[in-house]
Amino acid sequence: MDRRAVVGEFLGTLLLVLLAVGAAVLAGEAIGSVGIALAFGLVLLALAYAIGPISGCHVNPAVTLGFLLARRIDGRTAVSYWVAQVLGGIAGAALVLLLAKQVPGLETHGKLGTNGWGERSAVHINAGGAFLTEVVLTFLLVYVVLAVTHRLAATGFDGLPIGMALVVVHLVGIPLTGTSVNPARSLGPALFAGGPALSQLWLFLLAPLVGGALAAGVHLLTHPQPNLPAAEALATDARAAA
Structure with a gap:
């Protein structure tokens, strides 16, 4: 295991939690939902180019699960990534809380950019709707990541569609659940916000993982497998085109 990848x-x-969740907490009223969506997408776009060559820039346990189930990484790598992502999410949320405490009158209890349903949703979506929302939106994100980082995809432009996908996901999801699609992004803020944010956290840990697993399954159907020899992969392409 490459320690650089884990770091x-x-x-x-x-950085994703600090800058993107921080944008929602510290500047949400000024930039609105569109600004928050752009913050998430642009941060991920920058990170894709900065750490993509080092670790693949998963920064999301659901993405890592997708790569594991698609047989793109091994179990040891997946576990080390999950640990790093969870700790990174908690550290990022701690820094957001520290910054928020410097703003007089800014309420953080039960909030802090957390996700939710019912009274904690802008449109009061119920738990079932929130679960479906997170599964579908995570499916889109993870499928795009798997597809554009595939060995047969155009190289050099991976970050752009991934960042754009995260922007779209947030444009749709912010009014519904606040948009998780990332268990680490949800866990960190909820731990510090406490209250109802913590009691609803389970959904935002589970649903993105379900979406990531579904994306991996569909990816295996639509793309040649990375571990196939080149001749066999080309034959698979020919059969698919027939």
Whole structure:
């Protein structure tokens, strides 16, 4: 296991939470939902180019699960990434809380950029709707990541579609659940916000993992497997085109 990759996942997840969740907490009223969505997408776009060559820039346990189930990484790598992502998410949220405490009157209890349903949703979506939302949106994100980082995809432009996908995911999801699609992004803020944010956390840990697993399954159907020899992969392409 490359220690640089693990450090990259920790740092990348920390920066994603600090800058993107921080944008929602510290500047949400000024920039609105569109600004928050752009913050998430642009941060991920920058990270894709910064740490993508080091770790693949998963910065999301659901993405790592997708790569594991698609047989793109091994179990040891997945576990080390998950640990790094969870710790990075917690560290990033701690820094967001520290910054928020410097703003007089800014409420953080039960909030802090956390996700939720019912009274904690802008449109009061129920738990079932929130679960479905997170599964579908995570499916989109993880499928795009798997597809554009595949060996047969155009190289050099991976970060752009991934960042754009995260922007779209947040444009749809912010009014519904606040948008998780990333268990590490949800866990860190909820631990510090406490209250109802913590009691609803289970959904935002489970649903993104379900979405990531579904994305891996579909990816295996639509793309040649990375571990196939080149001749066999070309034959698979020919059969698919027939």
